[in-house]
Amino acid sequence: MPSHVQELRVEFASSYRRFNCTRRFSPSQKFALGAIDGSASSSCQEQSSQDKAVKNEIDTLNFKDPVRKLQATISSLPPIVFAMRRHVGSNFAIGLCIATAFLVMAVRIYMVRKSRYSRPGSVADLVRRGQLRSDRRGISRPLKYDDPFNNPLVKVGKSNTTVEMCGKVYRLAPVTLTEEEQTIHKRRRSRAYQWKRPTIFLKEGDFVPPNVDPDTVRWIPANHPFATTASDIDEDLAQNNVYQQHGVPFRIQAEHDALQRKLEALQNDQKLNKLVIDSSNAKDFERAFKSHSKPLEHGEESFSNDHVGNSKSSSSEQPPNSFGSAASSEEMQKP
C-alpha cells in the first residue's frame, strides 16, 4: 500500500509541480486533489480503486484531452503586454548580437582591405615600415610637382618687395642690367680675348700637318696626366662605335672572332699533328679536314662538328680528341 501511495504521491507531486508551474487549477484537478486528500482515512481497497480512478483522471487530463490542455496552456499564458515587458532584456541581447555581427563583418572587411595593400614586401608595406620614403619614389605615388615659386616655404610679400623663404624674410631688389650694358660687356670681352677654338690636338714636338691653321692647334704636353693624343682606333671606327645602337660592340666582336680563329687554328694544328703522329687513320682525318676546309668563316658550328667527327673516328682506335690531348700535342710540338 505505501508503495502505491508513494507512487501516486510521486506522480501527483510531479503533476502538481506542473500545475504549480502553470499556477492555475481547474475544477477537475481540484476534485482529484480532494480525492487524494481524503484517501488517508479510507480502506486499502477503496484506496486502490480510488487511486486508479485518480490515475485515470490524471491520464485523461494529461493525454486524452489535448484541447483542454491547449486551452489550459493558452489561459496560463500571461497577457502580451506583460510578455513584452518581460522580453525587453532578450530583445536588447538580440540587437547587441546583430550589432556585434555587423561590427565583426566591418572589421573583417577592413582588415582584408588593409592586408591587400600591405603585403609584405610591397611598396606600401616598405613605406609603412620606414624602409622607403614615399616621396622619393615615383612609383608609389604619382608625381605631383610642387611649384618652387609658390609653396608653403616660398611666399612673396604683397608689395612684391619681399620674399619669405624657409621662414626668413628677404628684401628683393630689381635687376638693373640693361641690354646696352650687356652689349658693352660683350664688346669689351671680344676685344680682350681673341680666341679660336682649337680643333686639332697635337703632342708637343709633333709636326703641324699641312693645310691646318696653326691657331687651331692645341698643344698637349707629353706628360699630360689624363689626356693622350695617341689613339689606337681610327676616327670613322670610333664614330661608328658611338652610333651603334644594337648588336655586339665592335671590340667584343673582334676579340671573339680572334679567339675563334685561334681556336680553329689550334684545331687544325692538332689534326696535322695527329696526322703526323698517327698515320694509320690519315685518310679519315684528311676527309674531315677537307670537309671543313674553310674554318675561318665557320663559327662554333664547325668546331663542334669537328669535335664530333673526331670523336666518332677516334672512338674505335684512338682516345677521344680533347683539349688535354691538344695540349699534349702542343707540348710535343714545342721542343
Next chain:
Amino acid sequence: MISLQFLTTPYPPTPLKPFHSPNTLKPRFPKPYLPTFTVRSVLQWNRKPQLAGETPRVVVITSGKGGVGKTTTTANVGLSLARLGFSVVAIDADVGLRNLDLLLGLENRVNYTVIEVINGDCRLDQALVRDKRWSNFELLCISKPRSKLPMGFGGKALVWLVDALKAREEGCPDFIIIDCPAGIDAGFITAITPANEAVLVTTPDITSLRDADRVIGLLECDGIRDIKMMVNRVRTDMIKGEDMMSVLDVQEMLGLALLGVIPEDTEVIRSTNRGYPLVLNNPPTLAGLAFEQAAWRLVEQDSMKAVLMEEEPKKRGFFSFFGG
C-alpha cells in the same frame, strides 16, 4: 631670387603674377568660359614650366675656377629638370677628376664610360646609367679615373655622342647637361664643343670673377650666345656687412643675365656626402629651392628680374607674444 615680372610686364602686378613668367603653361580653352581665378587655383599646384627652344638643349655648365659648384649645380639642376618631367642626360666631361657620379650616389653603377664606347667595348646605351629615383635622368661619364681620353678626336667625340643621343630609339632627350672641368684646357674645349648654351657658375669673389670673365670671353668667341650665370654661395649677412659683393655687383662686373642665386647652405655639404642631391630633400632646403627655381628658369629660357638682398626682421604677429 624670384623672377618678378613687375618691371617688364604691361599688366598690373597681382599677388600671383610674379610666379608666372610670360611663357608659362596657359589654359588652352578659350578664356571667356573660365573665370581667371579658377585657372590660377588649378595652376598653383600642378603648374609646369614650358620648354623653350629646340630639343635637345645642350647646356654646358662651366666656370673658370675650380670648386665653385659646377658639379653640384649640374646634379641639382639636372635632377630638378627630371623632376619637372623632362628627360635629361648629364655628361660628366671632367676627364681626370670626375665627381658627378658621387654627388648623384651612382658611383657603384658606373661600369662603362665614353672611352669604352669609343673603343667599342660597349654600346652607348650600356654606358648610360639610369637614376632609379627619377628614371628620366641618365648619367654618362667620359672616363674612369686614371684612364686617358684620346684627345685626338677633340670635341668630336662629344658631338657624336649628342648625335647618337638624338637618334636614340626611346627618343631624343630634352636636356643634355655637360659638366665641364675647371680651367680652359683640353677638357674645357672638349666639353664646350657640342653646347649651344652655357651656364656660368661663379662665387661672389674676385678670383672667381676674373676666371669667369675669361671663360665668358672664350665661350663668346666660340659662338655660344646664350650664356647665363649662377651666383653660388651667397651670404646675405656678409653682403649686408659689406664683406661680400652683392649679386648685383657681380652682375654689373660680368654683364650677364642671372639664372639663379644660390645661398650658402650647410645642407649642400651634407647632401654631397650622402650622394643625395639637395633638390630631392624633404623638407626642401633654401639652396635646394633656389636650384629648383634656376632649373625652372632654364627650361623657360627666362632670367631673374629681382634678387634677394638681405634678410629683414620678420614682422611679428599680434599673437607672437604667445608663440604664434
